[in-house]
Amino acid sequence: MAPFKNCRWIMIKDSLKQVIEQAIKKAYPEIQASVQLEKPSNPQFGDFATNAALVLSKGVKKNPRDVAQAILQNLSDKEGIIESFSIAGPGFLNFKIKPAKWIEALGEVSSQGERFGKTDAHKGEKVVVELVSANPTGPLHIGNARGGPLGDAIASLLESVGYEVVREYYVNDVGGQIDKLGLSVLYCLGRAVDKNDIGYQGEYVKELSQSVLNDLGEQNIPPDLTEAAGMVGPVGVELMMQDIRKDCEAMAIRFDSWVHEKDFLEKGTTQKIIEELKKKKVTVEKEGALWFVPQDEFLEDRECVLVKSDGRPTYFANDIAYHADKYRRGFHRLVNIWGANHHGHVPRVQAAMKALGYDPEKLQTVLYQYVRVVRGKETVKMSKRAGDFVTAREVLDEVGKDPLRFFLLMRAPESHLDFDLELAKKHSAENPVYYVQYAHARISSIFAKAAEAGIKPPAVYDAKYVGCLNLSEEVALAQLMVDFPFVVELAAEKLDPHRIAYYLLDLARAFQHYYDRARGDDRYRVITEDKARTEAKLFFVGCFRQVMRNGLALLGISAPERM
RNA sequence: GCCCCUGUAGCUCAGUGGAUAGAGCGUCGCCCUCCGAAGGCGAAUGCGGGUGUUCGAUUCACCCCAGGGGCGCCA
Incomplete structure (x- = not known):
């Protein structure tokens, strides 16, 4: 292969x-x-x-x-x-x-076009990428949001090497947190809720309680507090999910599939999985609870609760059912994009999959570190809407989709990320995303100029171009361009989209240098009186634009014609 | 106490075991009659510390130090 x-x-x-x-x-x-x-x-x-x-x-x-x-x-x-x-x-x-060999290689860029950089190395293999999966008890915060572009770009990278990819959101819509959300909403509606039971605060809970009220109608909310919370919680979850869905859309994160934790409980899947684990003799009853006790390389002798002493299954139990379901749906590979706070959960799920007879090696988790929002030198902690965290929406509204995605994607997942709002907003070269997009816009304007002059850019490579493309910068740029498929392959293998971001910065920089030489040296100009040379140069910058577009597309960032 | 991530230039970060460790920002000095100056050119500053594996370590292993996150009935 x-x-x-x-x-x-x-x-x-x-x-x-x-x-x-x-x-x-x-x-x-x-x-x-x-x-x-x-x-x-x-x-x-x-x-x-x-x-x-x-x-x-x-x-x-x-x-x-x-x-x-x-x-x-x-x-x-x-x-x-x-x-x-x-x-x-x-x-x-x-x-x-020999330099000419590199120029010849550019024929590949033009002939493959949008496909340049893609392969079918993993054709016929299916992979599910679980991303975001933020709790529906509050707005998406910037920490969760990192998993969005990251998972989306990783999914795109996997598609680039031939996988059939499903982007999936796992909705945690059961458990104590939902009751807490219900009680928090009821508190805002003036009900006599014990202050200790309020789990969620901030402006958004007030907004949410009004929406819930509009949805249900005051007279339909039962007087009994527990009963009322049981009704209000799920309605709140649905409304929060609408919010999260909109935020994801605004960040250009699309999902092929939404899976609800609730379904595993209600359809009895979790119960069946627990029975299976019992049969495999990897459980023990202790202190009124049911524990998972595998002996393997993942957990060694640590124990985890499957069913709480109150008889309710834990999140862990549902997650086992969920992951087993992924295997049963026939995926060849499972990739989870999780926040670093879940790191303790990773070996548990792997141990459970192994206990159930699934290959734990097929499951891979990318843990991304937290995001700190800064404005210049000052750390931004509070949000108007959520109180104690900065929401994705606030950042998005302030800086826009492309800078948001680029900034979140430009760092290795395991690196702690400082998101500088001030820098992300700058429409100048200091801002890497504008720098990259600007290079694309510049080339586009060359094509616009050519069109004005009635020059048709060539669609395919012709051997005669070699003679017109012999500047050392042109050879260096050609080498960089033909390197793209390898950058994509490596980024896909390592699940590291930031490699694409860095590649694009390199590419943009190399082009800007080349472009600027035309200022004082006509040999660098694309459009000149020399028709044969103009055609060759248009072919050349056309290749450059294609590679840039392909790279930006992988990151889900637009390639503007003008800015 | 234990586990995970991080420690590279003044700042934010790249760097598949190899030769002189790279960008951007910031700093200083230059460059617009020009296909877009939202740009370009030049200058300065460095792998947290220690052992080991290797012909060769920023990279791998172990220990220490510092920062962030997590740790059996939350999700």
Whole structure:
């Protein structure tokens, strides 16, 4: 399974690899070696480097530099792809590829278009990505919101490598928290609720209580407090979910599936799972409760409650039922996007899946760290609406969808994130999302200018472009562009969307440098009197725009024509 | 007490065991008759500490220090 075997630049790499491997064979017929090619950290070293000589030196008992020399002496580059080579440092072999080869590789960008960067490596495999799943007892806060763009982008990355992806929201609509929400609402409606029973506060509870009142009608709310809470709680949940759904939509997070915790209880699924666990003899009754007691690498000897002493199953029990259900729905892979506060929950669920006979390796959880909202140097803690946390909606309204997504996606999930409202709002180069979008807008304006002049941009690659695209910046940009599929592959493998964000920043920067050279040097201008060259340059910047769009699309960020 | 995450430039963060560790912001100095200056060029500053594995460690393992989060009947 070589996902990019048809890419021209992969052919460059494979050819080079073969040339080197053959040289090694000639120099050391007794040695079996497979060559690893990598991108040197410093471009001065060339386009590809290999540590083959360092690896081989032990086996052939010669110093690495001599081994490198022997390899080079046996090199035979029949296809003529190598421009130059050298030995460096302790014995690295560096190779420079003929520049024209990189420009040729751009043909792949234009021919694949929107698909450039995608593969079908995992075609036929289904994956469910659980994301957000915020409790419906309050508005979505910025911490939960990190899981939105993150999960969405991870889902897109998985789609890029061929998975069929379901984006799923798990609604925690049962348990003590719902009663608490009900009581909190009733308190706002002036009912005699004990202050200790009020779990939720803030403006939103007041708003919510009014909505609940409008929905139900005062006369329909029973006088008995417990009964009333039982009625009001679920109505509150439904209203909160409407809110959360709207917030997600505004962040361009779409879900294919909504699963309700309540269903596992009401349909008896949880009960059945508990019975199964009992049969597997991984439970014990103790202190009036039922405990899960597996002996495995996940939990060792820790115990967790499945059924509370009051007879109600715990969240954990429902979650086992939910995850077992995911396996039963035939997913090849399960990815959960959870806040770091759930870290203790991860081994529990994995242990339970193992106990039930499901492969725990198929379940993978991305834990993201919390978000701190800052305004310049000052930490923002309070929210008008929610009281003690900043809501996603407030940030969204203040900075907009694209900056929100980019800022949440630009950091590695495990890194603690400072969200700077001031920076995110800036319409200037200080703001990375504007910087990237600006590069796209600039290219678009070149195309607009070409259209005005009646020039039609070429749709496909033509071999004659090579002669018009020989500036060193053009070769460097071409290399960066054809690297995109590998960035996507790596980001998908590691479930790390921030790699795409960083790639886009690199790409934008490289382009801005290139673009700015045209200010004082006509060789860098796209549209000139020279028709053949104009066509080649339009092809070139068209490729650039395509890669940029594909990257932005993965992150769910718009690619504006003008700003 | 135990578990998870983090510690890299003044600040916010990248960095698949390899060569001289990178960006952005901030600071200082330059550049608009020009396909968009929402831009570009140049300068300065660094892997929390210690052991170990390795030819080679910012990267892996262990310990220590610091910050954040979590820890059997909340979800």
